[in-house]
Amino acid sequence: xxxxxxxxxxxxxxxxxxxxxxxxxxxxxxxxxxxxxxxxxxxxxxxxxxxxxxxxxxxxxxxxxxxxxxxxxxxxxxxxxxxxxxxxxxxxxxxxxxxxxxxxxxxxxxxxxxxxxxxxxxxxxxxxxxxxxxxxx
Amino acid sequence: xxxxxxxxxxxxxxxxxxxxxxxxxxxxxxxxxxxxxxxxxxxxxxxxxxxxxxxxxxxxxxxxxxxxxxxxxxxxxxxxxxxxxxxxxxxxxxxxxxxxxxxxxxxxxxxxxxxxxxxxxxxxxxxxxxxxxxxxxxxxxxxxxxxxxxxxxxxxxxxxx
Numbered sequence: 685x686x687x688x689x690x691x692x693x694x695x696x697x698x699x700x701x702x703x704x705x706x707x708x709x710x711x712x713x714x715x716x717x718x719x720x721x722x723x724x725x726x727x728x729x730x731x732x733x734x735x736x737x738x739x740x741x742x743x744x745x746x747x748x749x750x751x752x753x754x755x756x757x758x759x760x761x762x763x764x765x766x767x768x769x770x771x772x773x774x775x776x777x778x779x780x781x782x783x784x785x786x787x788x789x790x791x792x793x794x795x796x797x798x799x800x801x802x803x804x805x806x807x808x809x810x811x812x813x814x815x816x817x818x819x820x821x
Numbered sequence: 822x823x824x825x826x827x828x829x830x831x832x833x834x835x836x837x838x839x840x841x842x843x844x845x846x847x848x849x850x851x852x853x854x855x856x857x858x859x860x861x862x863x864x865x866x867x868x869x870x871x872x873x874x875x876x877x878x879x880x881x882x883x884x885x886x887x888x889x890x891x892x893x894x895x896x897x898x899x900x901x902x903x904x905x906x907x908x909x910x911x912x913x914x915x916x917x918x919x920x921x922x923x924x925x926x927x928x929x930x931x932x933x934x935x936x937x938x939x940x941x942x943x944x945x946x947x948x949x950x951x952x953x954x955x956x957x958x959x960x961x962x963x964x965x966x967x968x969x970x971x972x973x974x975x976x977x978x979x980x981x982x
Contacts, residue, residue: 713902725957729938733895755841769935776943795914798951804944814949
């Protein structure tokens, strides 16, 4: 069947292989990077381009090869773009506590305070007038 | 108009998401989508007291820029993971001073930083004027802060003006 591969099929295959490669590289990053904060970079990124390429490949395959209308993939990437930063943020906030307690360490060490007399919101409630601050009832 | 459709942007988004989710381009789907797009904002109006003004044209251009940056920077992070040994890696915490003030704008800025590879936003300061960002490889933290501010924050300031 080598002589009868159409261009959309070729394009879809290339995109799926590209996406899978990024997913593999992201997973490898999870294994080899030194501490949690660095490891967080691997999977959050692989999910963006790796999954993106696979989904575009899927759209091309169903629209052009199978001739079926499909848009589910766009929704998958939209939800991923909305949720991935929040998941990463939650993991980072827990890690900030463990860094300060000395339960874990990393090459970058614990973060310095933003400026004298202030603190990151994970360690301290929002100050008066800051976003997220509400007056006591 | 404003009584029936208090949030036109949200209504349009709901109709589009519904059409995409049902995966079907028929009039019946569109009708049900329109019903959802009108009813849901009406019932949830009480939970959206304020609406930040957004410039949609600038916002669309911003989405395009971020998507492009995600693609380019993915290759950079892949190269770091594959070819840079741990002892040459220089991870750093960046404290980015914020000029944005509305919570929505800061959220979009933090989300952009997390999605563009090489940086993850971890926290905001208790005073709400600094963003804590972890960079995978930043030999020049000050330059990285200036680049992020110029590329994303300046544009967001115009979008949420």
